Amino acid sequence: MNVLRNAAKSHRLIRIGGHRNQGLSSLLRESPRRFSTETEQPSKDSSSDAFLQTPSTGLVYGKLFGITKHTTKSDIVNLLEGCEVSLDDIKVDYAKSFAPSGMMIQFPSRFAYDAAIRAIGRKGRLYRLDRADRSQWDLMTSYDGKAVLLQGIPRTAVPDDIERFLSGCTFDASTMQIFVRQAFPDSIRMAIIHFPTKAQAMHAFMTKNRGFCLNTQILVRVLQ
Missing domain, CATH: 3.30.70.330 (RRM (RNA recognition motif) domain)
Structure with missing residues (x-):
């Protein structure tokens, strides 16, 4: 009888040990998934941060409306005093008849562009400044007064x-x-x-x- 009891007890230990081993194997199989999830998350955040970064050049372009054939680049530089705009940052947009239709302005930053909007609101109400694209600037000829x-x-x-x-x-x-x-x-x-x-x-x-x-x-x- 002792032999039969010992055999039955051994059989139960083997079954319990098998269940424990299966549980441990299942845990080990699931663990890599948890670890991989935790390592993927930072790369997603870093790519999002890179997307939101400001371009290194920081250039912003605008087109100024309301000028006449008598408006000079110097007039606009004086109007936008403090906005970091020079004569080289302005191009006149001429129509086919060579009547000036506006001026393209290159700003060194978004802050300078916003400052120009405020300056026009204070002392240049006859003018209007709209955002423009870099391609418009690149395609425009500058005669530079020469x-x-x-x-x-x-x-x-x-x-x-x-x-x-x-x-x-x-x-x-x-x-x-x-x-x-x-x-x-x-x-x-x-x-x-x-x-x-x-x-x-x-x-x-x-x-x-x-x-x-x-x-x-x-x-x-x-x-x-």
Whole structure:
């Protein structure tokens, strides 16, 4: 009888030990999943933080509306005093007729852009500043005050006639572009000519504006 009791007791211990081993195996199988869940979470947070980081350049672009053909870059720099904007940070947006439709402005940061909004609200209510895209800035030409626009060139005028009109001025004849723009009632013939410096372009404006080319009066404008 003792032999039978000992055999039955051994059988129960084996079954209990088997259940314990199965439980331990199950725990070990589940543990890696818990550990992997805990290690995945930080990488998700770090990627989210990287997404929210400010770009290293911090540049912000805006387009200023409400300017006229008499508005200069210097006027806008003075208007936005304290907003970290220089003459090189402004480009004039010209329509096909070369009437200025606005100015693109490059700000060094969002804080500078917000400061410009406040400055316009205080002392420049005739203007409106809207956010713009970097691509608009990149596609825009900056004449930088070193080019002049001649308007009203006679249809029969050739480049030599235009050079004679500008006699006494220092300019680069190879940059001359002659074109026609539609207007009412007649189209207007124009030309753009580049000068080595801003002073020389301004000299051409002061000495040649409303002068005559083949008995036709020519309007001269400095392009910014």
